[in-house]
Amino acid sequence: MNIYSYTKKDLENYFENIGEKKFKALQIYDWLYKKKVTSFKNMTNIKKEVIQKLNEDFKIEKPEIVKIQNGKDVHKFLFNMQDGEKIEAVLMKHDYGNSLCVSTQVGCNMGCAFCESGRLKKRRNLTVDEMVTQILLVEENLNIRISHVVLMGIGEPFDNYDNVIKFIDIINDDNGIGIGARHITVSTCGIVPKIREFSKEKRQVNLAISLHAPNDELRNRLMKINKAYPLKEVIEAVKDYLKLNNRKVTFEYIMLKDVNDAEKCAIELSKLLKGLNCYVNLIPYNETSHIEFKKSDNNKIMEFYDILKKNNINVTVRREFGSEVEAACGQLRSNYEEEK
Numbered sequence: 001m002n003i004y005s006y007t008k009k010d011l012e013n014y015f016e017n018i019g020e021k022k023f024k025a026l027q028i029y030d031w032l033y034k035k036k037v038t039s040f041k042n043m044t045n046i047k048k049e050v051i052q053k054l055n056e057d058f059k060i061e062k063p064e065i066v067k068i069q070n071g072k073d074v075h076k077f078l079f080n081m082q083d084g085e086k087i088e089a090v091l092m093k094h095d096y097g098n099s100l101c102v103s104t105q106v107g108c109n110m111g112c113a114f115c116e117s118g119r120l121k122k123r124r125n126l127t128v129d130e131m132v133t134q135i136l137l138v139e140e141n142l143n144i145r146i147s148h149v150v151l152m153g154i155g156e157p158f159d160n161y162d163n164v165i166k167f168i169d170i171i172n173d174d175n176g177i178g179i180g181a182r183h184i185t186v187s188t189c190g191i192v193p194k195i196r197e198f199s200k201e202k203r204q205v206n207l208a209i210s211l212h213a214p215n216d217e218l219r220n221r222l223m224k225i226n227k228a229y230p231l232k233e234v235i236e237a238v239k240d241y242l243k244l245n246n247r248k249v250t251f252e253y254i255m256l257k258d259v260n261d262a263e264k265c266a267i268e269l270s271k272l273l274k275g276l277n278c279y280v281n282l283i284p285y286n287e288t289s290h291i292e293f294k295k296s297d298n299n300k301i302m303e304f305y306d307i308l309k310k311n312n313i314n315v316t317v318r319r320e321f322g323s324e325v326e327a328a329c330g331q332l333r334s335n336y337e338e339e340k
């Protein structure tokens with residue numbers, strides 16, 4: 001087992017099982033995540049027999065960085081996993097802190113028409129340690145502290161649910177990486193049963209829903225998942241989430257030229273979301289060479305924004321990041337795979 005897959009609770013159980021005090025878990029966390037030690041033998045307050053046992057039971061391993069692309073305020077990383085699979089993570093420097101966009105799967109099966117990640121089908125889920133180490137490697141490489149994490153890289157987080165929850169536990173742990181729950185955002189294309197399960201976890205983590213269309217007819221065309229879980233069910237699940245969690249939900253809405261950016265879409269969207277404790281994040285589409293969708297014109301985005309505002313929907317426009325570094329979700333990996 002890779003030790004970066006273990007929550008503090010898992011480690012406490014481990015130590016109890018081998019007849020050791022469970023506070024050792026805290027010491028190990030301190031070595032791994034605060035002092036950033038990468039070998040058990042350097043954990044100097046742990047006795048020899050325990051170190052030997054740890055060496056037998058665990059490895060401390062991180063993937064390797066294959067490629068980094070640097071842009072203004074954005075750094076894009078391509079990692080090579082143990083089995084040779086590649087995934088990516090994107091660091092964005094905001095005025096409020098450093099935010100890392102983390103991948104959760106190798107490829108994606110959701111098949112959204114506009115998305116680059118989904119062009120390469122899912123090959124497997126990422127393990128917990130493969131998600132945790134994306135953060136450690138980027139912090140180490142850029143010599144920065146990451147304050148925010150968004151699960152918006154390659155993959156559908158709710159299609160790798162159990163690992164994602166463990167990952168959140170580890171990075172949120174004060175003795176671990178210590179990223180505040182309110183600084184962590186999980187984004188889903190709308191897998192309703194998992195939204196419901198997540199609601200019951202009652203974590204302070206932010207939930208974002210990729211909506212991208214205000215009606216089923218259009219959403220079916222853009223997002224295959226809508227055929228399994230149509231809008232009405234998604235909205236119902238969000239309503240129930242809001243009842244159980246005192247948090248605003250974010251709806252992501254990519255602005256696709258002449259597809260979903262018409263005035264009537266904005267009006268329809270306002271009606272759909274009326275009265276919900278939410279806000280809409282309008283995302284200027286990141287164009288990619290393989291997919292024919294185009295980004296809406298800026299004035300169109302602003303018109304859309306104004307209509308939502310007028311209808312009392314909280315709305316923001318996402319700052320554009322990294323188009324100069326192939327930052328469209330999944331682009332670095334898919335281009336790399338194709339060049340090989």
Ligand code: SAH
Nearest residue numbers: 115152155156187188189210252285286328
């Ligand atoms: N599978 C999850 C999380 C990963 S995608 C989800 O669907 O939410 C993160 C966000 O980026 C989603 O809203 C997704 O629809 C959006 N996205 C995908 N391709 C994009 C592109 N080329 N430009 C802008 N946003 C994109």
